[in-house]
Amino acid sequence: MRTQxxxxxxxxxxxxxxxxxxxxxxxxxxxxxxxxxxIENRVRAxxxxxxxxxxxxxxxxxxxxxxxxxxxxxxxxxxAGVAHRIDLASLTGHGVMxxxxxxxxxxxxxxxxxxxxxxxxxxxxxxxxDFDADAPYVKFRHHGAExxxxxxxxxxxxxxxxxxxxxxPPSRIELFERVYPFAWLGILADAEPASEELIYAHHERGFxxxxxxSEAVSRLYLQCxxxxxxxxxxxxxxxDELQKRFDRSDGFQLRVGPITxxxxxxxxxxxxxxxxHGRLFLTGDAAHIVPPTGAKGMNLAIADVKVLSLAxxxxxxxxxxxxxxxxxxxxxxxxxxxxxxxWWMTSMLHQFDEDNAFDRRRQIAELDYVVTSKxxxxxxxENYIGLPLDPNGG
Ligand code: FAD
Ligand code: PHB
Numbered sequence: 487m488r489t490q491x492x493x494x495x496x497x498x499x500x501x502x503x504x505x506x507x508x509x510x511x512x513x514x515x516x517x518x519x520x521x522x523x524x525i526e527n528r529v530r531a532x533x534x535x536x537x538x539x540x541x542x543x544x545x546x547x548x549x550x551x552x553x554x555x556x557x558x559x560x561x562x563x564x565x566a567g568v569a570h571r572i573d574l575a576s577l578t579g580h581g582v583m584x585x586x587x588x589x590x591x592x593x594x595x596x597x598x599x600x601x602x603x604x605x606x607x608x609x610x611x612x613x614x615x616d617f618d619a620d621a622p623y624v625k626f627r628h629h630g631a632e633x634x635x636x637x638x639x640x641x642x643x644x645x646x647x648x649x650x651x652x653x654x655p656p657s658r659i660e661l662f663e664r665v666y667p668f669a670w671l672g673i674l675a676d677a678e679p680a681s682e683e684l685i686y687a688h689h690e691r692g693f694x695x696x697x698x699x700s701e702a703v704s705r706l707y708l709q710c711x712x713x714x715x716x717x718x719x720x721x722x723x724x725x726d727e728l729q730k731r732f733d734r735s736d737g738f739q740l741r742v743g744p745i746t747x748x749x750x751x752x753x754x755x756x757x758x759x760x761x762x763h764g765r766l767f768l769t770g771d772a773a774h775i776v777p778p779t780g781a782k783g784m785n786l787a788i789a790d791v792k793v794l795s796l797a798x799x800x801x802x803x804x805x806x807x808x809x810x811x812x813x814x815x816x817x818x819x820x821x822x823x824x825x826x827x828x829w830w831m832t833s834m835l836h837q838f839d840e841d842n843a844f845d846r847r848r849q850i851a852e853l854d855y856v857v858t859s860k861x862x863x864x865x866x867x868e869n870y871i872g873l874p875l876d877p878n879g880g
Contacts, residue, residue, distance in 0.1 A: 489515040489604075491798060492624045492637040494612060494650055496525055496605060498587060499770030499787040500643030501594035505545045506795035508601045512802055515635055516605040517612055517626055519644075522595060529674055529747050531587040532697055532705060533684075533781035535872025536580040538788045547593045555585035556698070558683055561870060563857055565688040565850060567735045570857035577860075577867040584684075586699050587784050612649050614640050617766035641794065642768040643787075651758055651772050659758045664829070666753040666777060668692070668836055671710040673724055677743025679704045680732075686779075686835055687731055688853060690846065693779075693836045694731035696740075704741070707778075709836055714750050721745045753777040755829055757821065760814040767794055767813060774821055779835060780828035785872060790817050793877045809878075820873060827869040 491507055493500045496518035504514045518525065534542070534555070542548040559575035561582075575581050598605050611627040617640055624635040642650025651659070679698035687694045692709035699705055706728055725742045732740055756775040761768045770787030793816055797809035834852050838845060856862045 487515070487633065488636045489513050490637065490802070491515075491639045491641055492517070492614075492622075492635050493641045493643055494614070494624070495519075495642070495644035495648055495770075495772070496591075496595070496607075497643060497645055497770065497787065498590055498594070498784050499772075499791050500641065501591060501598060502542075502545060502547075502788060503641055503643060503769065503791040503795055504603065504605075505547060505594060505597050505601070506791060507798060508603060509545065510795070510799045510803065512798060514603060514641075515637075516598065517609045517624065517635070518605065518607050519609060519612070520607065522607050526588055526592045526595065528588055528591075529586070529672075529705075529749070531778070531781065531784040532584055532699060533785075534583040534585055534590075534788075535785045536582065537872050537875050538785045539583045541788055541792050542590065542593075545597075547590075547597045550589070550593055551583065551585045554589070554700070555583045556700070558582050558584055560683050562681065562683050562685040563688075563853060563866075564685055564732070564734065565853045567733060569685065569734060569736070569738070571683070572857070572863050572867055572870075574867045574871055577864045578871050580871040582781075582871055584698060590784070612644075614642075614650060614653050614766065618764040620765075622765045638765065639798065640766045641791075642766060642772045643770055643791070645771040646756070646775055648772050650766060651768055653766075654763055658763060659760075662755075662757045662759070664755040666755075666832065666836070667712065667838065668709050669712045669714060669753055670695075670707040670751045670778065671714055671716070671719060671724070672705065672707045672747075672749050672751060673745045674699070674747040675704045675706065675743045675745045676702065677704045677741045678702060680739065680741045685732065686831075688835050688849060689731040689733075690837065691727070691731055694728055695779075696732065704743070706740075710750065712752055716748055716750060719748065724748070751778065753832065755825055757818070757825060759818060761790070761817055762810070762814040769794060769817075773817075774825070776825060776828035777832045778828075779831040780824065780869070782824050782828050786821060786824055789820065789875050792875065793817055796877045816877070820875065823873055824869075
């Protein structure tokens with residue numbers, strides 16, 4: 487079988503790339519290791535930058551998001567038992583959209599099926615070949631049968647543990663990494679969110695985050711050990727710990743309800759450079775990971791594939807390859823700024839060391855500065871709603 491672009495992975499990056507290519511009349515085949523049910527129910531990110539919202543709308547997959555998503559014009563930063571609102575809209579002119587990643591994935595899978603172009607679930611044994619030459623191909627197994635997919639380009643959209651980055655000899659990539667000494671215990675609960683806006687809480691027992699998926703479903707996180715055993719966290723203990731960390735002088739109370747999902751997410755910052763190797767392009771989590779404190783992972787994946795789709799459009803429709811050549815540099819310039827923001831939010835809000843009283847005072851001073859200085863709040867807001875994305879690299 488043959489296609490123009492072989493897309494490995496049906497996460498937000500792979501599915502959106504396929505849709506943006508389809509809009510330009512460019513053919514692709516998507517190969518996904520897991521089942522449709524699995525990818526549509528994997529609970530992950532929830533915050534979309536305003537430009538991600540625009541990109542999804544322009545891609546023709548935004549209708550349900552615009553109906554069901556929650557527009558947030560502010561975000562709460564809490565420390566020393568007091569909540570402070572950062573007014574994103576008045577500081578930047580934009581807000582963010584709360585809409586679950588699995589909903590974005592469902593909308594994109596639906597659009598793919600409507601397009602009639604192929605999406606293979608539950609493939610295994612994927613390997614990529616000859617991406618340094620003019621005629622790359624991908625081998626994979628589907629329903630027990632070995633297949634070969636010839637293509638012009640391979641898009642590695644297969645996440646952090648995928649096969650594309652792993653196919654490169656170590657000498658060809660430079661890795662930049664920071665692993666944090668903590669993780670997030672995340673829950674989804676059938677409970678009305680206790681706050682209309684997200685709360686990022688600094689607390690000496692550890693960071694906590696209140697988020698949501700709808701007016702009836704809360705998403706909450708608490709900082710925990712990287713090797714935390716979920717068996718030691720019955721529901722009552724989770725609520726009790728969350729309530730302690732969201733404790734406030736104004737008597738704020740969480741609303742509790744049945745917990746429907748519980749997981750531990752490790753925290754890391756990671757970049758693999760460059761993002762282009764001949765006719766292989768790495769995008770999204772395959773090329774970089776950010777700690778979730780800045781809410782940036784899915785947004786970076788969306789930005790990468792927007793740049794790549796335009797570069798591939800220029801190749802096929804204008805016979806220009808300069809955009810393919812600058813893809814990696816254009817993406818990395820913005821990615822590093824987003825890495826910096828995610829690292830900064832993480833270091834300001836988490837407990838790193840049990841008895842480092844100096845760092846705790848410094849964090850409180852920094853938080854106090856951020857919420858009282860107009861320019862500091864504006865800087866946080868400008869990064870949170872999403873730095874400008876110029877697909878031409880400007
Ligand atoms: P993925 O979503 O990982 O998709 C990769 C796909 O490739 C998967 O479907 C996988 O099954 C498939 N695959 C892997 N290997 C192969 C193979 N060999 N062959 C074929 N297919 C393969 N980001 C935000 O923007 N905002 C947030 O609020 C946020 N919160 C988060 C909270 C949590 C708990 C977690 C875990 C992540 C969060 N993120 C957040 C990050 C975000 O979820 C990721 O950055 C995003 O999923 C990246 O998309 P992707 O398409 O690059 O990769
Ligand atoms: C989420 O809703 O899952 C979420 C929100 C904000 C973050 C991280 C995760 O910073």
